[in-house]
Amino acid sequence: MKYVGKGLPKLDGIRIATGQPVYTEDLTPANTLVVKILRSPHAFARIKTIDTSQAAALEGVACVLTHQDVPKVRFTLAGQSYPEPSPYDRYILDEIVRYVGDEVAIIAAVDEKTAIRAMALVKVDYEVFDPVLDFETAAEHPSVVHPEADLACNIDIGLQQEKNIVCSHINEVGDVEQELAQCDVVVEETYYIQAQAHAMMETYRAVSYLDHTGRLVVTSSTQIPFHVRRQLARALQLPASRIRVIKPRIGGGFGGKQTGCVEVFAALVTQKTGQPAKIVLDRRETFTSTTSRHAMRLKVRIGADKEGFIRALDIEGLSDTGAYGEHAPTVFWVVGEKTLPLYNKTRAVRYHGQVVYTNKMPAGALRGYGATQGTFALECAVNKLAEKLNLDPAELRLKNLIKEGETALAYHGKRLGSSTLHQCIEKGKELIGWQEKYPRKEMGNNKVRAVGMAVTMQGSGIAGIDTASAEIRLNDDGSYTLLLGSTDMGTGSDTILAQMAAEVLETTLDQIVVYAADTDISPFDPGSYASSTTYVTGMAVVKAAQDVKSRIIQQGANFLETTVEEVTFDGQLLHAGDKSMTLEKLAELSILGSGKLQLVGHGTYGSNVSPPPYVAGFAEVEVDQETGKTTLLDYVAVVDCGTVINPTLARIQVEGGIVQGIGLALYEDVKYDTKGTLLTNSFMQYKIPCRKDIGNIRVAFEESHEPTGPFGAKSIGEVVINTPAPAIAHAVYNAVGVSVTKLPITPEKVFMGMQK
């Protein structure tokens, strides 16, 4: 293949790297109002009175909007295909505020200073309620976070409002209790995963204005332009046809921008004033008033027979969705979906539990989307089981993991299309030096080195739900325009999709103009999330390219006065016997001349399966026994993402995901005070890894061929974040015998553990 499998640079690389004005805020029109949000200082309260008169009277203030100014229609900001599983539980502004940082009033003024001055003039009188801050006791708490009668769900998710339960779930195959009772060895442990922050470098922002026909245009740093359009239509009570959402370049997303955190506030101001408006959240607002990973408690019971076959797995979950239910049920379901099928010698598996509302910042989508939480709990438990069975943890996995062509209880008879996970483990062992290093080595000077491991799976798109379209147009000069609704947030997806199109059309990348995304122009795509773009949108692109290619051949047959069977097309020239025509001439004649038919190829794709990519992760750490400090020396990730479409971009995706996983494992602590204020609200308090914190990272690929994917490809974006936390926890345990079950693995926890 000429383009697939090549490590080509990103089409936008040079321009974005050198600081060109191609991001949302750079595209702000002149005379745009600046939008600021007055936020709740209380975790749970009712606005008794709100007086905006002084603020509104200030010179330069365009409007001050409160809960009295918004439609009383509840909606969700979760970027999901309609009907969204997330509950419709929020207004743009509500009389009740449900967490510290919740929106109280929207202020729009000619500049930021004026807006901030006006904010100080808004007088609010609150009736303060007892907040629900501990998710483990939320179901018994006398306060009800969402007592409102108009909260609505599109589907039954097991909501029990009076108990603060947003979702209840059970997935059981076989009789877990009975199988566990028959196991020779059973281990049980409870694990906690924190509410990780996305910390993308470009914070949330959107700019809105009315176009020449009075339609609302919103330019936003979003992963989900079509979902944002639908959200705005509902929230603002406008027909979706009156709204256009444009996505320019995005400064990182990681799932955060799969939730419509800011668009509605700018859009409401434009709707009310007719003027352009922009909202740019600062870093503190991004930490305190958007979304995070769902914090969870996961209790795992896993049982095996004497021979080391895992026979029963039970995971009981409790998830904290915070004040609103964005992605609450789906993230929770994914915990089970991406753990139960891994070890398929089981005779019974179960995943069950609840998601609760609390008076904290809402959780949402974050890279890994439940699989990260599930992987930490399951893989820690598997490592514990290996020790109890006195088996090498790599051997235990090789013996129990699902293989290509096999099924699992949770698959209900469906067979796994592709996997090289066993090879990934073998390769990873070799790269990290498992035989020599496992489990530990004393280094003297109170330092111990040790290795640990974990494996994981994710999905590729959402089976049976996500459907993406692509369009390829042949232009009058013989070049192509590839129209997409997917959203390259820095991953390089625009580039790899163009590589796929170039492969099918046998053309060069410079002959393909990629345009994404704009709801007025792009074909529908749910957006880039759920590891869907390479796999789902990729297949749509392949189909669109095949479609336009067959139309070119048909048109060639017309011009060359022959049948399609006689025509060959090599990407540049069409041949039929001794007659030939260039693509350029064909394009020109089709559009400008006698052909009278502009050629456009369409492709729409949705998959009934979500093929899992896999990673085997290996960590080598050094633990200082005097301080409990863990230093990560080396991390090896061996990845099965099917065919690697672009090895350079895939490698960076892996390295970036591993480092975000290292942050989750070692550094990114989330702390609230007793009144529900987030303390870790800046990069000073919430530590994401810097260059000094990561050690060495090595990446290898073990390609499989996914029969349902484009050129055999699966996904890569999310799966790569899952292994560091359990692998590092394992290595720390092997080093000093301390099992840290509550992330992150801080020196304090390790040190205190060593004193027991």
Next chain:
Amino acid sequence: MQIETTINGKKITLEVANDELLSDALRAKGYLSIRQGCDTSCCGLCTVWIDGKPTLSCSTLAFRVRDKQITTIEGVAQQAEEFAQVLVAEGAEQCGFCSPGFIMTVLAMKHELKNPTEQEIIHYLTGNLCRCTGYMGQLRAIKKYLGGA
């Protein structure tokens, strides 16, 4: 107040408020490569050179640059693109939002340190955060760039 300063080699008069940050003043003047990624002076996105030294423009009051030489990435476009070619070949720009500040620091390092070791490179760039790439590809790019320069 009005101050005289030099931006990318051109003397200009800037009208700035007493409390205006250099990062805001530069963006207002059209230097849109300047980005703000935090409120606590620790992400490195807004890095510019003041008299040749990499400096956080978000933590510099605009009036402090009176009679100074300010350089943004727009002012070193050719050098920046030379390094960007190497960076992009590694795929290590990813979302690109932190790249201008990062590149300004890399170019300053190149002027300041002769044959830096890997540890020196990492130390010099510690204040430039990136959430996308995991830093390894950036390190590969810097080594190639310095090796080939």
